[in-house]
Amino acid sequence: MGFIDYAWNISLQRDSLKLKMIMDSSIHQPTLEPDAFGFTIKLPTTRQHDQEKISYLCYNFLYNRDGKVRIGRLFRAAVLHLTTHTMLPLPKEKIAPKFASNSIIQVFAKTLAIDSCVNAYLQVAHSDKLADIAYANALFFMKLKPCERIITPSTRIMAALLSKVNTGLIKGKLDTELEKTVNELNDKLMTLKSAVVSSLSGNSSNIEGLFDETVNTIIAELEPFGPFLETPSLPHTENIGPCSILNQIDVQQDQEFCWVFHKVAQILGASISEKSDFDSIWRKEQEIEALQAFDAEQHQKAKKEKILARIKQYTAWTRFKQVCFPEEDYTQYLRARTLIQGSSKRLLDSLRVAQNTLDDDYGKDIGQLDLPSVIQAIASKKPATDVFFKEEYLKQSFAWSIVFDTSASMQVKGEYARALLICVAEAAKELLMDPGSWSLYGFNDKFYILKDSSEAYNRQVRARIGGLKFEGLSFLPDAVRVAGQVLTKRFEEQRVLVVISDGYPYGYANIHPALASTVNRLQKQGVIVIGIGVETEKMSTLFKLNAAINTQKDLIKRFAKIYTEASAALLET
Numbered sequence: 001m002g003f004i005d006y007a008w009n010i011s012l013q014r015d016s017l018k019l020k021m022i023m024d025s026s027i028h029q030p031t032l033e034p035d036a037f038g039f040t041i042k043l044p045t046t047r048q049h050d051q052e053k054i055s056y057l058c059y060n061f062l063y064n065r066d067g068k069v070r071i072g073r074l075f076r077a078a079v080l081h082l083t084t085h086t087m088l089p090l091p092k093e094k095i096a097p098k099f100a101s102n103s104i105i106q107v108f109a110k111t112l113a114i115d116s117c118v119n120a121y122l123q124v125a126h127s128d129k130l131a132d133i134a135y136a137n138a139l140f141f142m143k144l145k146p147c148e149r150i151i152t153p154s155t156r157i158m159a160a161l162l163s164k165v166n167t168g169l170i171k172g173k174l175d176t177e178l179e180k181t182v183n184e185l186n187d188k189l190m191t192l193k194s195a196v197v198s199s200l201s202g203n204s205s206n207i208e209g210l211f212d213e214t215v216n217t218i219i220a221e222l223e224p225f226g227p228f229l230e231t232p233s234l235p236h237t238e239n240i241g242p243c244s245i246l247n248q249i250d251v252q253q254d255q256e257f258c259w260v261f262h263k264v265a266q267i268l269g270a271s272i273s274e275k276s277d278f279d280s281i282w283r284k285e286q287e288i289e290a291l292q293a294f295d296a297e298q299h300q301k302a303k304k305e306k307i308l309a310r311i312k313q314y315t316a317w318t319r320f321k322q323v324c325f326p327e328e329d330y331t332q333y334l335r336a337r338t339l340i341q342g343s344s345k346r347l348l349d350s351l352r353v354a355q356n357t358l359d360d361d362y363g364k365d366i367g368q369l370d371l372p373s374v375i376q377a378i379a380s381k382k383p384a385t386d387v388f389f390k391e392e393y394l395k396q397s398f399a400w401s402i403v404f405d406t407s408a409s410m411q412v413k414g415e416y417a418r419a420l421l422i423c424v425a426e427a428a429k430e431l432l433m434d435p436g437s438w439s440l441y442g443f444n445d446k447f448y449i450l451k452d453s454s455e456a457y458n459r460q461v462r463a464r465i466g467g468l469k470f471e472g473l474s475f476l477p478d479a480v481r482v483a484g485q486v487l488t489k490r491f492e493e494q495r496v497l498v499v500i501s502d503g504y505p506y507g508y509a510n511i512h513p514a515l516a517s518t519v520n521r522l523q524k525q526g527v528i529v530i531g532i533g534v535e536t537e538k539m540s541t542l543f544k545l546n547a548a549i550n551t552q553k554d555l556i557k558r559f560a561k562i563y564t565e566a567s568a569a570l571l572e573t
Helices: 005-010 066-083 104-125 127-144 154-167 175-198 205-225 255-268 284-312 330-337 345-359 371-380 408-413 415-432 457-467 476-487 511-524 552-572
Strands: 019-024 032-033 041-046 054-058 057-063 398-407 440-443 447-451 493-503 527-534 545-549
Touching: 005 019, 005 041, 005 066, 005 284, 019 330, 032 066, 054 066, 057 066, 057 476, 066 104, 066 127, 104 127, 104 154, 104 175, 104 205, 104 255, 127 154, 127 255, 154 175, 154 205, 154 255, 175 205, 330 415, 330 457, 345 415, 345 552, 398 415, 398 476, 408 415, 408 552, 415 440, 415 457, 415 493, 415 527, 415 552, 440 476, 447 457, 447 476, 447 527, 457 527, 476 493, 511 527, 527 552, 545 552
Parallel strands: 019 041, 398 440, 398 493, 493 527, 527 545
Antiparallel strands: 032 041, 054 057, 440 447
């Protein structure tokens, strides 16, 4: 269980189609954005600078058990906060506003209001989970610069209000006027929070109206302190813009920190006794889960490096810019899978019928007599012609490799192309049964490993399919060559290479002759190469065995027919 699996386990939003969660190593703070289906959350990954220290968000920790446990609390806080957004009974534009169309002060005001609603929801529905939120808020307060060290007036009052709302404290000293404004706005936000608590408890309240009123009040009260240059936020909450209100110092879990933590817990509405041992506040299994997430990440990283090293030996003479694993996006896989509507099951049935047809050889009129069959025919006193030994058409071992085109030209096919890949992959999973007998790759001007033969067709593989982006050039000959070389090293009697593309290789001179040469070489080595054209007849000019797929029905009928004919032809040679 890596961090993305851990995130799904602790997510409050259980609808995988509504919510997309992605681990992104390029960001330092989580993001929350609306999309066509619901919401997309991106979570930053941990960063290990050396053997002794590891960082997450903007915090540094020792790279030991205690440091991993503390990062686990931060990670849970981020996931809880962001997934709670998606649970709120408010319109999408309030849950995750599009900041590009708003000014800095509007962004800040809306974020404060929606975060107050998030805290209210957690207080009512998941008060047992508030310890992680309190821990993250306390870390923020300890790392926050004192007010007197924040030079810009607008940033100073926004930082003070942010701190007051989330921790109940203001760090440093504020002018009397500023402090009065902060306290008044904090009271306004607490009123909104109380109304949400009341509404979630079953009482009727006009939450949307109060939400808009609160946002407008914050904007009106803060505008005189402009101009506004940045939008402060808590590191574990959604990124709303640049922020420079935090120190570079490392936060120690000392007596002062514990005092701040209990103060924050009180503000959030958590029932945590100040007399209890600090580390005993969290259940032991929470610590173990965090440690398991770290260990799983390390194991997955080592396994990926091993797979990459093995595949790279086949790509040395290709033009690929990179050999890598794609980003993982399980939700996009699920969204695309809804388009196939059971086609993978029908394709599987069709392929099984095809194999059974090859296996059965009815009505042999000549050959060596099968004595048990002869005796049975005589005893039954019925005429029979199938009393001769049958030829074995069905091979006992076979291997598949599926190659999927993810170049920019495939983008016009939309998610339909991804759905076809899922259909073929899931049929292969059931048909071949042994996960070691098939592999799955993607390509553009990079080569993507989706499923190595050493991997099962698990959630991680499905997430890689969902994470594919349609971009770049189409080095089709290179992809066929790599996947084909992997197949030729195998000892199975039947080896099949399935290429799913729009049939437009592009990227370098003489690319079509290169593809023809590669396909001919593989066929001479006994590899069956089948081209599946996604809404195109173009594959017929590139592959002798091909099928144009315009509908799911085409895939089920044409692919199974070609596979049957090609297998029978190979077995007769």
